[in-house]
Amino acid sequence: MSNALSLLKDVFGYDAFRGAQAEIIAHVIAGGDALVLMPTGGGKSLCYQIPALARQQDGHGTAIVVSPLIALMHDQVGALEEAGVKAAFLNSTLDAEQAADVERRLLRGELTLLYAAPERVTTPRFLGLLDTLHREGKLSLFAIDEAHCVSQWGHDFRPEYRALALLHARFAGVPRVALTATADALTREDIVQHLQLERARQFVSSFDRPNIRYAIVEKKDPTLQLLRFIEREHAGEAGIVYCQSRKRVEEIAELLCKQGVDALPYHAGLDAQVRQRHQDRFLRDDGVVMTATIAFGMGIDKPDVRFVAHIDLPKNIEGYYQETGRGGRDGLPADAWMAYGLGDVVNQRRMIDESPAPEEFKQALRGKLDALLALAEATDCRRVRLLAYFGEASEPCGNCDNCISPPAVWDGTEAARMLLSTIYRVQQANGLHFGAGHLMDILRGKDTEKVRQFGHQQLSTFGIGAQYSEQQLRGVLRQLIATGALAVDASSFNTLHLTAGSRAVLKGERQVLLRESVSQPAGRTRRERGSKATPAVAAALDGQAQERFAALKAWRSDVAKAHNLPAYIIFPDATLAAIAALAPASLADLRGISGIGEKKLESYGPQVLDVLQALA
Template sequence: MSAVDHSPLTAARETLRRVWGHDDFRGDQAAIIEEVVAGRDALVLMPTGGGKSLCYQVPSLVREGTGVVISPLIALMADQVDALSALGVRAGFLNSTQLPHERAGTEQALLAGELDLLYLAPERLRVPDTLALLDRVTSGGGLALFAIDEAHCVSQWGHDFRPDYLGLSILHERWPEVPRIALTATATQATRREVATRLQLEDARHFVADFDRPNIRYRIVAKDSPQQQLLAFLRAEHEGDAGIVYCLSRASVERVATFLTRQGIPALPYHAGLDRGVRAEHQSRFLREDGLVMVATIAFGMGIDKPDVRFVAHLDLPKSVEGYYQETGRAGRDGLPSTAWLAYGLADVVQHRKMIAASEGDAAHRRNLGRHLDAILALCETVTCRREQLLAYFGQPGTGPCGNCDTCLEPPTTWDGTIPAQKLLSTIVRLDRRGQRYGAGHLVDILLGRETDRVRSLGHADLTTFGIGTELDERGWRGVARQLLAAGLVGVEDDYGTLGLTEESGAVLRGERSVPLRQEPERERRRSSRSSGGRARADVTADLTPEETALFERLRAWRAATAKEAGVPAYVVFHDATLRAIATAAPTTTAELGAISGIGAAKLDRYGPGVLATVAGE
């Protein structure tokens, strides 16, 4: 498929137009592709939905030989190959899910030079037969390139470490003449340096794209009956939309999926404790059906190429900003308005602090986990633009408040919480003098002067701080405790989540440090479409005429039937944006249809007659 009579970039643009139906590249794509086509290495940081795949797929078609993609996404390789096949690209994969005859067929096609792209799981490179196979390819038709997808998996400090990635330095050591491109959707400067070192890409050109996803609205709410909050959010803003709900534990995944289903919202659970066949079925349904909600642990989502995920919700605090960014980035890959919603509370902070204290590894490892937690807590508690803080974490300077996050739409207020902080810390001091430790709930009971059975039996009604906190209600005091924990002014002492002082507490108690606090919001009520949430739901027909809208719906119905017959997700046929463009242009000839962005030669041949018949109302 290589072009020998044109410059590499000209050949790449011709390939892009012929195969994908796009006239030109976006952002850094052209520069990245030019680098790889020329046989040089590249390290690419580009947000989800930014077009990373084209950065290795196009060079694989332009250069001689087969492009080899190293990907951890075994469960998605078949879908990725199906999507490429629909474009007329000859693609295959080798992984542990294949039967022997399937694997043999792929290997034969590879050796015969009949594959443009081959997907490999990283553990395959520990198998001597795989290395020998690639050696044979190198001596025959050749290897066009190595693409290392999800490259952050190589980082010990990253958010999704995979041990098998540590062996990928073999690519450069064994086949030094083959260019490599490593790609990830998120990495801090420290993670990027580690990836470059471990993959021997120090001399590669680094490309860092704009990390902003302006179509995503970021919202973080105080956790209060989280399942009901989630239900209200979905009903008010994303009724009938596809989305992902992330939970920390398998048990909570099951509970939330059952709850949503009982409330009439189609939801499926996904976690590592489920049978592999069940996980595969649920993933397949999510990709192929409209309006499904996947409730999952972070075991789900990497590599999911579903463009119309309209929301990502977190019912538990993510472990890091990297994880949060990666997970929320699965929303709105089609560029249409979407929401990243997170419910966050005191118990989240306590749980994460406990997990860090109990973590295996040395002190440096625990300190690193603590830094990750501090960064996500700072994002949750900020009173400034969340998007600016998120981008700053990845080293990208902001351009001012974004106007599309909750802190921009409804700016929070701060208040001087120094005296309440001193009251809570003083209560901890008085209990400590008795050799006692308690959690936030008991401290709040003391401050509010509640003579519960436990308070009476322990003699805590005699404390001088008993009943001195009636200026706040329980919700307010829990907010104080949460923010003091987030700021490191209170620490988690043991496995039971009891609270104690930290080195920084003394300055507050002595009046040497003030404690500004974020005002706790009123108990969440059902929001109108003009409130801070706004309605982020995307209506792709919003500005179409009635005739265009009717045609768009006919095209969607045709696409659904076509995808079902082929056994592929609907977006493999055409994205909504392409159907919208067809509905607007109403082409009557093959030439007119082929001029629409997103329709390459293979899709024009395969689907053109059906599209034109649908446009004609046949």
């Protein structure tokens, strides 16, 4: 491991490994297979990049990295080249001549890492290249990134990943490391089975991201709630807003822009060039908010995303965890904010029920949705619930909405019994089923045209729930549907039906406890952020250091544009802030700063000193 530590310091500019990195790296350098579960921002890439460097030094040749996204390949190869590592990618952005040149470099042993998509790795041509390397003993390792994509139970299943099982049989003896930030027990089993990693050592790091503050609010006017959240907590900062539909994405982006937020839409229906242009702006510019469907995000390495917001409920906890994990990769405070309502529950249930999937698969999806609904309805620590889903025990965090401001709880059992009784009596009277709005009108005694049309003012439950607000009753319905005590018939205008689970509530055998409605998290401690243009990492700098930081950022922006790379790949904000704080006067002073390896010291050290000298 002394060599691995030297590589960490000399190439990447860091003094020590984090968490399980050292153990994983030692295992893979020694030729072992591994399944690595590590949270976003935990340093997964180093777990194969350092073994690739070490094994090449030992004569093992080139490492092949399977990556699902072109943008991710481009940025990771760019970052490696900036650090002095010989890396390349093979994907559709290269013309025939460029691709042939990469292949020649590969066969000549000039590359430490080669990135390629799973579809390419399993083509006859690519396999032929790998066969040649394998015969010569020049195939170092396989790194399969975003390994959860192999699982039908995962949140981003990609069938092409399953073909990667051939790597085990065809290239026996070449170590394989599969990596993901998100996988519950079912997904892990699928990864092991389909990638034939039965003998691989499993490394499961803590899923906790303590710098992320989780908050879930009841959906009232979600666009207004979102706007207030951004204006109050994250004005001028980078963020991601997830929406369920393409139409909603464009509506939210337009609304935010009209309110002065620098927002861009991203979804699969946009032209590929537009998507790429928007993604590039998000990665390269400061303070851009990306409004997107889940088509956006995998592999996004931008470290200074200060918030991830959901205005629609995700499908499961894995998806929610993966998406929220894109915030705060730099370890600084970030927010995971979600607005959640009755319509979300109805829509997600409907999508599962209408799916053509086998019943066993639907049942698994319902179980995953139930876990997410339980998280949304929780009155105790969100983080404890989230980590428990991944099999990790924890204590209340003190950094989620429920910990910061424990919600008031009210007993909705009687209201639930009234609602279920109303549904039963309506069906008995008319032989018909109705939606939530009409049922609440009956219970609250509202004299509407529809109530009069069906004679529902004659029902014994008409008006007996007048003391409950519509908002309270929506909360009761939401929980009844979430727990299976009510069913939604999507084929009949989302009408509500009693289920076998209704009986226990009607008989008073099951209590229905609900949190008091809140539209924004209360009792928050506003973070000290500095000015709108100052990243959180630099907020604590004094006046002169702030001036140095701004000058360094301007210099970095020019360099990044010249290299066609995101600015954080040249140096992350944390490195610039450390330089600004220390005001080094020599290359020797720069060498000790985290994030500055030998190649970057050689390439940029003199320029950095020039920037600082100009301000002296």
